[in-house]
Amino acid sequence: MADAYEHGFTRAQMRNRALVAPFHGIRVLATPSLTLELACRAIATRMPPGAALSHRTAALLHGMPLPLSSDAAIHVTVPSPGRALRRRGVRGHSAVLDAGDVTTLGGLPITTVERTWCDLAAMLNLPDLVAAADFLLWHEAPRTTAAQLASAVDRYPARAGRRMQRRALALTSDHSRSRPESLVRVDLALSGLPTPLANHEVFLPLARRTVYLDLAFPEQKLELEYHGDQHRTDIRQWRTDVRRANDIGDEGWQTLQFTGDDLADLPGLRRRVERRLRMLGWDG
Secondary structure: OHHHHHOOOOHHHHOOOOEEEEEOOEEEEOOOOOOHHHHHHHHHOOOOOOOEEOHHHHHHHHOOOOOOOOOOOEEEEEEOOOOOOOOOOEEEEEEOOOHHHEEEEOOEEEEOHHHHHHHHOOOOOHHHHHHHHHHHHOOOOOOOOHHHHHHHHHHOOOOOOHHHHHHHHOOOOOOOOOHHHHHHHHHHHHHOOOOOEEEEEEEEOOOOEEEEEEEEEOOOOEEEEEOOOHHHHOHHHHHHHHHHHHHHHHOOOEEEEEOHHHHOOHHHHHHHHHHHHHHOOOOO
């Protein structure tokens, strides 16, 4: 609040109920809910030179898909040997942070997508780390490349997460459209079953159109299709889904659908996929 006093604000004004204190010594306008961006802008006023928003906070700001977490702290990395930030609501880190590891997003200093992804290796399991990379590599709007991620892994200062990072890179796909698709694909890849192709392009001669199958086993003509809630609540989406299922069925494809509930029981979904593959001729 010292900056506010220097700009002429009084103590009475700083105690105004229109202001709240998300962090000690920082006041912002009260809102129904403190957004991540507003919280980051507030703490940025107290970050030392060279520091950057990092880890889970940076990932969310970059739009990476992450599992739900109770971790609401703002992650800030200070270049070593600087001391990690210590404030209520902040999770501070001190680490080697080169200039090339930091960029700006909306005027905020933030670790690059490559460095952020590397930092996540200490916080995520393997499938979720792959899902985050898949998002960054999505071929229609890539945020980075597999080569750039690999280069970031080689430069990463902490050895602890390097094995996980390299293992995740070997499982990535630039055609995975969503986190659920990535999680299922990785689970199957690690199980010994064939690895399905993500968003596999198929031309349907009878329907005279091209479709993209969420996860496909072309040899067995089996598709795994993810249905989020919008497939249930949007009537146009539902009608499109029905027509699409009929069109690919006319070409001899089978569809195995899965929803968010199946993500909580991936072993069960894996067994169902194996049964269907064996029915269609796969002999392992």
